[in-house]
Amino acid sequence: MQLNNMFEQFINSLSDVVFVTDLKGIITFFNKRAEKLLGYESQHLVNKVYIESIFAPNELSNYAQMLSKEFNKNFSNFDSLIAKVLLLGIDENEWIFISKQGERIAVKLSISVLSNEKGGIAGFIGVAKDVSWHIEEVEKQFSLLLEMFCVIGKDGYFKRLNPSFEKLLGYSLAELYSKPCIDFIHPDDKEKTSTIINRINGGEEINYFENRYVCKDRSCKWLAWHTFNIRTKSKPTDIYAIVHNITEQKRVHNELETLSLVASKTNNSVIIVDKNGYVEWVNDGFTRLTGYLQLEVLGKTPEEILQGPVPKPTTGIKTTSIRKPFNEKIQGYSKTGKPYWVSTSITPTFDEAGDIDRFIIIETDITKQHLIENKILENEARLSGIINSAMDGIITFDSNHQILVFNSSSERIFLCPTKYALGQQIDTFLPELTKYKGLATLSSILDNITGVRSNNEEFPVEATMSQVDLGKEKLYTIILRDITDRRLSEKKLKEYAKDLEKINTELDQFAYVVSHDLKAPLRAISHLSEWLEEDLENLLTSDT
Secondary structure: OOOHHHHHHHHHHOOOOOEEHHHHHHHEEEOHHHHHHHOHHHHHHOOOOOOOHHHHHOOOHHHHHHHHHHOOOOOOOOHHHHHHHHOEEEEEEEEEEEEEOOOOOEEEEEEEEEEOOOOOOOEEEEEEOHHOOOOOOHHHHHOOOOOEEEEOOOOOOEEEOOOHHHHHOOOOHHHHHHHHHHHOHHHHHHHHHHHHHHHHOOOOOOOOEEEEEEEEOOEEEEEEEEEEEEEEEOOEEEEEEEEEEOHHHHHHHHHHHHHHHHHHHHOOOEEEEEEOOOOEEEEEHOOOOOOOOOOHHOOOOOHHHHOOOOOOEEOOOOHHHHOOOEEEEEEEEEOOOEEEEEEEEEEEEEOOOOOOOEEEEEEEHHHHHHHHHHHHHHHHHHHHHHHHHHHHHOEEEEEEOOOEEHHHHHHHHHHHHHHOOOEEHHHOOOHHHHOOOOOOOOOOOEEEEEEOOOOOOEEEEEEEEEEOOOOOEEEEEEEEEHHHHHHHHHHHHHHHHHHHHHHHHHHHHHHHHHHHHHHHHHHHHHHHHHHHHHHOOOOOOOOO
8 A cells, every 4th residue: 555745754754653564464664763763674674574573572473372362263463463453443552673683672552444545444554652761761660679570461471570580580581571471380380370360360359379480490489479450441451560589488487387296296395586586486395394384485585594593604505696507515404493404406597688587496305315424424534544543554456456545554665645656556566466467366465575665665565465346346455564674683583593503503512522521530530439449448437
C-alpha cells in the first residue's frame, strides 16, 4: 500500500516510530524516526522484511503461545500481534525492539487497522514511542534495591529483573529472560507455582507464596514472593513481586523443628538463648540435669544460673562471645548447689543479614566420666611417681621398638633426658635387642648384655623383660640396672682369690719345710731318751 507524499512527509516529521505492514506482516513503510532509532534504512526493509524481525527474540512467539492458550487457537507470531487489533480495532502493549546494532529498545506500541478506499482492511499501522529512558530509570532504581524485584508478564516470562536475581541464582539476566520463569523452579514446586500464577492472572489476589528456585550451580534457594498486580479496566496485567531469599530461615526453621523433636526425646540438656544470651527455651533434659524448671530460667543467662556460689574459670561460658560452633568441657552447679560436669556444644544461628539471632546449647552429662578420668589421672600420676622413684631403670617400648616410657633412673643410667629418649628406638640404648625383631622368643632374663650411654660409652647391664598383650599391639617393659660397679667388684674379688690361693700354696710349702726340719732333732732326742732309760733302768723309781 502506497502513502501519498503529503501524508508520508507528515509521518516522517513525527517523533514516534511509525511503520505500515500489509496483511501478511511485510513492512511497506518505515518512517525516518524508525530509521534513526533502529539504525535500518527503509530501502532495505520495505517490501522485503517481515515486521517481526525488529522484535526481540521470543517476544512474539511467547505472546503467540499465551494467546493460543487464552483463545484455544493456534496463532502465528504476526497473527498474535494483530489478533486484538482485529477484535477491538486497536491494541497497545509494551515490546522490545532490537536495533541493527543489537541494542534492546523498549517501546510502547499501538497498532491499528489501516483501511482501503472500499472500507476493507488494507494493512496495519504501528506507532511506537521510545520508552527506553523510562525503563532505564526504572532499571536503575531496580539495581539500587537490595531486595529482589521483578515483573512477570502474562506469558510467564520475566519482563523486568534487578541484578539481585543474577547474584543469587547465578544466571545472567539474559538467561533469565530467555525462558519462562517456571523453567527455573524446582520440579516439586512447579505445579503449585503454576496454579498460583494462573489464579493471580485470573484476577485472584494472592499476596504471598513460597517456592524453590534451582540455581545455575544446581543448588536450590527458597524464595518468598510478595506479589501484586496493576489492573487496567478491572483486568490484571503483569505480576509485580518483591522477593526475599529465605533459604537460611528455612534451614534454621527445619533445624529447629528437628531439634525440637529430638530435644523433647533426648536425655541431653538443650538450651536455646537469644542473641543477647538470654534463655528462650530449655527441654526436660535440662530440668533433670540442673533441677531448674523452664519458668525459673527464662530471661536469664546460663552463666548466672549455673555458675554456683563461687564462680570458677571452668564454670560456664559467656555465650555471646562465640561466633562459630564451639565445644568444651565445663563445670556447672545444679539448683541444690551440687557440681556436675558437661560436654557442651554451642552453635550460633544467623539471620539473613549474617548477624547472630540465637544460640543452641546442647549439654551431655559427663560427671561420672569426669570422675573416672580424674581417678585414672591420679593413678597414672601415682604410677609415674613409683616408676620415677625406682632405683632401677624402667623402659617400655612397643613392637616397633619405639620407646614409650623412660623413667628417671633410665635418664641417670643412660645420661639422656626423657624428652629426648621418648620416641627413639630401644636399640639406641640396648643394641643387642636389634636381632630380636619378634621379641616373643626373647628370654625374660637378659644377662650379659651391653648398654650404650648417650656419650657412646658402653657398660654392662642386667635386665628382666615382661610383655603385655593389648590385642592388636604388644608392649614390652625392661627393668634394668647398671652393673658396672658389680663387675668391677667381681673382678677385684677374683684377683683377691687368686692372690690368696698363691699365698696359701706358699704357706703349705713353708709348713712342709719347717715340719721336716723340726722332726730330725726330735727323733735324736727321742733316741737319746730311750738310751738313757735303758742305761739307768735300775736306778730309776716310778716317781722318777
